[in-house]
Amino acid sequence: MAEENSRFKILIADDEDALRLLAHExxxxxxxxxxxxxxGEEALEMARREHPNLILLDVAMPGLTGFEVCQKLKADPATSDIIIVMLTAHGQGKDREHAERSGADHFMTKPFSPLQLLRLVAQIL
Incomplete structure (x- = not known):
């Protein structure tokens, strides 16, 4: 059993209830x-307050986009070390390039399987 201080924090930022539920479970x-x-605004505020180890960040959200949230977090020395995985329903090269320019560490296309998510998280953390 993991000690309390060895637990990671993972922020799931997505406006789709079904995706958040799948990722959470x-x-x-x-x-x-x-x-x-x-x-996006809630994700930015929560990331600054909670400083998670990893953020699963949807590209298209109300308020700030995932790209904007990523840019702000990576530009801030207090949050620049947070690992960010951009999630998008569009696996097009332009989204991947935009994610890279925004400072994202990884990129994942939706929908994804639970096994794909577990493998990525295990690889990162």
């Missing part, structure tokens, strides 16, 4: 505290 077996945000 998939990651419950991990030694992690799971946080959720439903829009």
């Amino acid at each position: 998939t990651l419950e077996s991990e030694p992690a505290d799971i946080l959720e945000a439903t829009d």
Whole structure:
């Protein structure tokens, strides 16, 4: 059993309830505290307050886009070390390039399987 101080924090930021639920349920077996945000502004505020180890960040959200949130977090020395995985329903090269320019560490196309998510998180954390 993991010690409390060895737990990770993972923020799931997506406006789609079904995706947040899938990701949350998939990651419950991990030694992690799971946080959720439903829009870009909430994700930015929560990331600054909670400083998660990893953010699963949807590209298209109300308020600030995932790209904007990523740019702001990576530009701030207090949050620049947070690992960010951009999530998009569009696997097009332009989204991947935009994610890279925004400072994203990884990129994942939706929909994804629980196994794909677990593998990525295990690789990162």
